[in-house]
Amino acid sequence: MRFSTEEIASRLCCPDDQRSLRSKDASFECRHCGRIYRAWEGEILELLPSKPVGSLSNPKYTADYHLEFHRTFEAREDAIPWGVREAQSSAWRLHRERQVRTVLSMLRRDGVPLQDGILCDVSAGVGDYTLSCARHFRWVLHCDLSVDALRYALARSRRMGLRNIFFLRVDYFALPFRCSIDRLLCLDTLIRGQDHEKALLNQIERAIASEGRAIVDFHHWWHNPLRRLGLLPQNFGNNRSYTRTGAEGLLRECGVEGWRLVRFYQEFAPESRSLKRLSWLLPATRLLYEFGSAASGHTSRASAETGFSTTSQPNPSDAARGAAKSCYP
């Protein structure tokens, strides 16, 4: 590992009371409530809150979430976590690679040397983003609730020889971070219904450092309206999609302001010239938003961008943003 446990502890907090942790033997202890957090298989630190949140408006998600929350940490030979590449079509894999390249170029454009920073993916799944971004960051926090996804991503990172990824089992409704994350990702996850999205966005806002930035995405309703209206067979399960107005309304309700919008088109490589010529004809597949901490008064910058189209939104006053967030429990 390229980092010490004290260094990790300084970025974490107790998911129950948001107080600081200290490293103790091979585990972490809350300085306030004394709860001990242990690592499984020496590599996956479990930082779950004492209990899951109650019901959400999406009953299928709520049932799966409660099941996963109460799962113990044992290997399942037949487990196939969501997003395993081998189980996907070649078109899916191509679109996924384009998405990863788009996110990486968003992370790299803001001028802050990434090699000094910490990247945290709060629903990192099988690691498509964390493993691709790891070499650009000092270290990476790969977080997920799913035991199978964490084990799969850990095995993948070992095969790739990556030594700067720290694996955390978390519940994103009670993230163990308080103003301590430089760059945060939450992708393909704001898809379960408005109450879910708002709860998660509030946690993200609390997790990022005052100079930190987050990138989240929404499935775009206009990408396949005929399927949304039931006029073609739908292929997206129970997933929620949003129009731009809907997505930005949610962001505002959660105190997020001053974002930069990047439209992602899966039909084009992010660096292709055709994208610039033809994107106005097509609805974007995903709406990606990059924003700073509510405490920072950070101003996002609009700039000419190759590979995707961007729109920035003016920032609110520093006072309004500062009032929205406190970094102390």
Ligand SMILES: C[S@@+](CC[C@H](N)C(=O)[O-])C[C@H]1O[C@@H](n2cnc3c(N)ncnc32)[C@H](O)[C@@H]1O
């Ligand atoms: C659709 S996948 C997206 C994974 C990854 N972001 C990507 O794009 O490849 C959603 C992920 O969220 C995780 N997840 C669901 N509920 C969670 C919760 N309450 N806390 C943490 N992770 C959760 C799932 O286990 C899954 O890995």
Ligand SMILES: [Zn+2]
């Ligand atoms: Zn505690």
